[in-house]
Amino acid sequence: MNNFEQLGLSPKLLNAILDLGFENPSEVQQQAIPILLENETDLVALAQTGTGKTAAFGFPIIQKIDTESKQTQALILSPTRELCLQITNELQLYGKYEKSLNVVAVYGGASITEQERQIKRGAQIIVATPGRMKDMLGRKMINISEIKYCVLDEADEMLNMGFYEDITDILSHSNKNKKTWLFSATMPKEVASIAKEFMKKPIEITVGSKNEGSKNVVHEYYTVNGRDRYNALKRLADAHPDIFSVIFCRTKRDTQKVAEKLIEDGYNASALHGDLSQNQRDLVMKSFRTRQIQMLVATDVAARGIDVDDITHVINYQLPDEVETYTHRSGRTGRAGKHGISMVIITKSEQRKIKQIEKIINKSFTQKEIPSGEEICQVQLLHLAKSIKNTEVNHDIDQYLPQIENMLEDFDKEELIKKLFSVEFTRFHNYYKGANKIESSSHSGDYSDDSGSTRFFINVGSKDGFSWMSLKDLLKAELDLGRDAVNKVDVKASFSFFNVDESQTDKVLKVFEDYEYQGRQVNVEVTKGKTGGGSRKRRDRKKGGRKSNESFKTKSNAKRRDSNKGKSSRKANIKSSINRRKKKK
Known part of the structure; x- marks a missing residue:
């Protein structure tokens, strides 16, 4: 099915899709939407982050619920506040022509009484994080006993964050005859156990292979001595002047430390971790989306729910504790049909983990060398030349041209070019002049x-x-x-x-x-x-x-x-x- 008209969607949804500029359905949408529209069934859908899973369950839910009724008919659980708000916003856009549709987001860090008020006004669809949802159920602020559909989005992430007991408690308050749709990037045993316990003969669809990495992502690894890890990170950033990246660390402390060092060294960087207040998180994410921040250093938990389509690189400053988590990290790039690069900085003792990851994502890594200072200088120089070439002329400077020409009349073209480039290039040249090459520790087991x-x-x-x-x-x-x-x-x-x-x-x-x-x-x-x-x-x-x-x-x-x-x-x-x-x- 090459277009949305063939999926069986209503005219109102098709009009919304047209307004949003969607052209062709993604693979997970092609597989899931017809099944969910034509059948009352449980579903397990395995697909990478960024493949259009929200629309895959969002379109069928909007089409199947009764918008004339104010009763809550669908519950969508997501792991983080950011993802919860993202799903809510997308469903509101999908249902823009359903005048009576009300989608309410339920999450921590906001007024619980205000969320209760919105629900009592009539919310056919509730999108919630497990913690706040469990809290509101405990206070009897929400009634989900008559819901027809329950979606577990990013199920592996929720379970990895320790929400298993919360999810089971929430589902115990729901209608046993409801249909459960489970969407996940990977299929660890915890997700399989949820499917077995709460679903009846679910239809399973898989985009690619189970736990497989995105086809649009190239995977590279760089083996260095532990003491060279940070310098290797800087060189990778300098070798890619247009980098727009998420850098993953294992702990909050390392995340903050790396971000602070990058800022001190002149990079547009910031940290994203659990010790930040909700207001601080919002400010960081706003700056990242508008590209005021070029390098976002984050923990795995804090990065869940990041929905930015243009990320060029994911850099694994440290490998995750769980090998499966790498799939989610790399899924932050190569989204919406674009290509991305996932880089891993490791020591020799971690090389065996690369083999484990390759088996899980069904992709091969390319071993690369950290760029030398000379290579970085060349990249930066050519990037500067390209930037100058593509810069639009600001004619406001025309009135000053006679003075400028008079000041520079003693220089020929070659001298002017050298001086112009030296203004920006000298900083890199001086930094890397005589800098030692970061040797790979993988050349020898000695x-x-x-x-x-x-x-x-x-x-x-x-x-x-x-x-x-x-x-x-x-x-x-x-x-x-x-x-x-x-x-x-x-x-x-x-x-x-x-x-x-x-x-x-x-x-x-x-x-x-x-x-x-x-x-x-x-x-x-x-x-x-x-x-x-x-x-x-x-x-x-x-x-x-x-x-x-x-x-x-x-x-x-x-x-x-x-x-x-x-x-x-x-x-x-x-x-x-x-x-x-x-x-x-």
């Missing part, structure tokens, strides 16, 4: 090449419940050496490796000299050999086989028997350290 760094072996791994991130958090908490002191954490099944500045070698060995984790002795050693993963000590340990294990168990059991009641549990200390750091974040 950890001994890290100047002043010591590689350690530790006998805990994934079988002990550690990921590279949780082990790094533990090490940072116990060693107390600063945020970036522990790097190159490489977690195997039953053992791991990590790097620390060689000046701290004695401290690391002392901290772990008599250390227990969950009742077992933890052993930390300096690796011998270039790769760390192939050290003699580890090979000898493997050759020792069962005897080594038995010796370890005997020693560990003896230590536990010798522990007295007055000795505090090391496990408790570990958990306490980790919890303290989580609270700070």
Whole structure:
């Protein structure tokens, strides 16, 4: 179906579509709209962010509800305030020729009594965030017992944000015979469980493959040493003068720190995270949409609901905790049929995550080198030339031309060009003049090449419940050496490796000299050999086989028997350290 007329939409909706300038339906709209118009069925629709999912469920809802009735007939749940308001605004535009249609947004950070008043005036469609919706149901401000349709938009995002219990509680107040339409970019097990629990034989449609990344997005990764991460970010920005991007960090603290450093270095940047007030968030997003902000540094939670179609780049300053979250990050670019680039800055120990992401999004990454200073200078110079060429002449300066010509009459064309470009170009040239190239840490597995760094072996791994991130958090908490002191954490099944500045070698060995984790002795050693993963000590340990294990168990059991009641549990200390750091974040 190549046009909206073939989808079975009403004349009023088609007129609204014409006013909005929509030409052809997207793939998810082609698949979902006829099914929802022709059938009373539950539906699971998997499609990337930015593929037109709001219209895919919005058009059928508007066409199927009774606008003459003031009773609430449809509920749409979305993860964030921004997305809630976006959906509300779009539905109002779609239903502009339905004179009696009333769509009300219900979200936190606004007057709950005013939202109650709007609903009591008659709201056929309520668009809500789970937290505020649950609150209003608890206060009996809303009645959804007779709704006919419930839409769970960005379902994976809502569940990832911890709204599972809120959603189940909200749905318990609704009509059991309602139809549920679930729209999601990915299909993790939590989304599948929602579908199984609250839907009856749902029709499933998939645009692309499950969890697949957008076809319009190119994926690149850059491997650097941890200490070069921020400088790599700046070079990527400088190498793309027209960049309009979202930069993702894992924590609020890192988000604020990176944004502040970018601002100090002269970039049009700002932070978006959970510690901002609603008014601050609104101001930041307004500045971003109007391109007063060129680089928006955000956490995953804060960025949910961002609906800006012209984002050129997504930069993963740090990879997300959950691999599936990468799909949502990259989906912020390449929207509305446009092309985008998703960049990832990683250390060598994170390269395995790239392979995991490739399997999930069904896309391949291209490994690239951080641009050199010379390359950046060339890009900036040509960009300046292009800007001058495309600049419209301001004829208000005509009256001053005789004075200007008189001032510059001693210079020929070549000299004038050099002087003109030097005004803007000198800053970049001076900054990058003689700057060292940021070398990729992926060229060699030789950890001994890290100047002043010591590689350690530790006998805990994934079988002990550690990921590279949780082990790094533990090490940072116990060693107390600063945020970036522990790097190159490489977690195997039953053992791991990590790097620390060689000046701290004695401290690391002392901290772990008599250390227990969950009742077992933890052993930390300096690796011998270039790769760390192939050290003699580890090979000898493997050759020792069962005897080594038995010796370890005997020693560990003896230590536990010798522990007295007055000795505090090391496990408790570990958990306490980790919890303290989580609270700070």
